[in-house]
Amino acid sequence: xxxxxAVLADLPLFPLHTVLFPGGLLPLKIFEARYVDMASECLRExxxxxxxxxxxxxxxxxxxxxxxxxxxxxxxxxxQCDVETVGMLHIQAxxxxxxxxxxxxxxxxxxLVGMAELIPEDIPLEGGKQLAQFGACAEVLERIIATIRExxxxxxxxxxxxxxxxxxxxxxxxxxxxxxxxxxxQKLMELNDAGARIxxxxxxxxxxxxx
Numbered sequence: 386x387x388x389x390x391a392v393l394a395d396l397p398l399f400p401l402h403t404v405l406f407p408g409g410l411l412p413l414k415i416f417e418a419r420y421v422d423m424a425s426e427c428l429r430e431x432x433x434x435x436x437x438x439x440x441x442x443x444x445x446x447x448x449x450x451x452x453x454x455x456x457x458x459x460x461x462x463x464x465q466c467d468v469e470t471v472g473m474l475h476i477q478a479x480x481x482x483x484x485x486x487x488x489x490x491x492x493x494x495x496x497l498v499g500m501a502e503l504i505p506e507d508i509p510l511e512g513g514k515q516l517a518q519f520g521a522c523a524e525v526l527e528r529i530i531a532t533i534r535e536x537x538x539x540x541x542x543x544x545x546x547x548x549x550x551x552x553x554x555x556x557x558x559x560x561x562x563x564x565x566x567x568x569x570x571q572k573l574m575e576l577n578d579a580g581a582r583i584x585x586x587x588x589x590x591x592x593x594x595x596x
Contacts, residue, residue: 507579
């Protein structure tokens with residue numbers, strides 16, 4: 386008998402014009418008081434916050450405009466935090482597990498807080514065709530990483546260790562680095578099937594002569 390997915394009752398949310406994938410890096414400059422407080426508490430408690438693509442609204446608070454997040458996001462854990470100036474935090478976070486928002490509310494300080502159900506890991510690859518596509522995708526990603534390392538090692542957008550034998554990791558990293566529209570990137574992140582994500586990324590690279 387399978388257990389029910391875990392539910393996070395009071396997950397602080399950070400809606401952004403970006404899509405965070407499991408295993409992805411998220412550098413942020415934080416200056417709004419609600420998010421400085423949120424980051425400080427997450428650091429203190431060693432807890433994650435939720436990153437969601439903005440469905441509507443703005444990243445920076447505007448009068449009478451509430452940010453509306455997409456319903457599927459990714460947990461982010463803060464790895465590094467530096468204070469450049471008073472009231473400004475530079476953080477480096479990484480994506481861990483996806484979640485589905487069941488509901489969300491706005492706190493008095495404007496922070497969005499949600500009830501979120503964690504999404505299980507990807508369904509693994511099945512079939513020879515998907516395995517062949519995965520192999521081709523992994524080779525392209527290795528070339529991309531080698532090129533970036535040669536040009537500017539400090540700008541590498543991926544965290545080690547590199548997991549070229551993991552279809553979810555490879556497809557997530559390609560979805561991050563390829564010039565894909567944000568809404569399409571969101572749909573890729575939402576997929577629960579590693580093979581389906583590999584197929585779409587492989588098709589995209591064929592269309593754009595990257596294979």
